[in-house]
Amino acid sequence: MFRVYSKEQEGIFYLSPYTDVFIDNEKLVIRQTLYNCIVMLKAAPDYSNRLLNALQQGVHESVLFKLLNEVLDNEEVEKTVNNWMCKGVLE
Numbered sequence: 001m002f003r004v005y006s007k008e009q010e011g012i013f014y015l016s017p018y019t020d021v022f023i024d025n026e027k028l029v030i031r032q033t034l035y036n037c038i039v040m041l042k043a044a045p046d047y048s049n050r051l052l053n054a055l056q057q058g059v060h061e062s063v064l065f066k067l068l069n070e071v072l073d074n075e076e077v078e079k080t081v082n083n084w085m086c087k088g089v090l091e
C-alpha cells in the first residue's frame with residue numbers, strides 16, 4: 001500500500017498503513033510492522049478510537065496536538081509526535 005501526497009495534504013498527519021493496533025481498557029499500543037517499533041499511550045478505549053479515526057482520515061497538526069493534549073502534558077505532545085514520526089507510526 002502507498003499514498004500519493006498532494007499540496008492539499010501538507011501539514012496533515014496519517015497513521016502509517018504498516019501498523020498493527022491494540023486497544024485495551026488502559027492503553028493504545030501501535031506496532032510499526034516494517035521496523036517492529038512499538039509506541040504506547042495511556043488512554044481509554046473511546047479516546048484511542050477517536051485518535052485512530054482521526055489519524056486514518058488525516059488530521060492537521062494543530063488538531064493532532066489538541067487531541068494528544070487531552071491525555072498528555074503540553075511538553076509531551078510535541079515529543080510524542082516526533083517520536084511517532086521517527087518510529088514510522090505517523091506519516
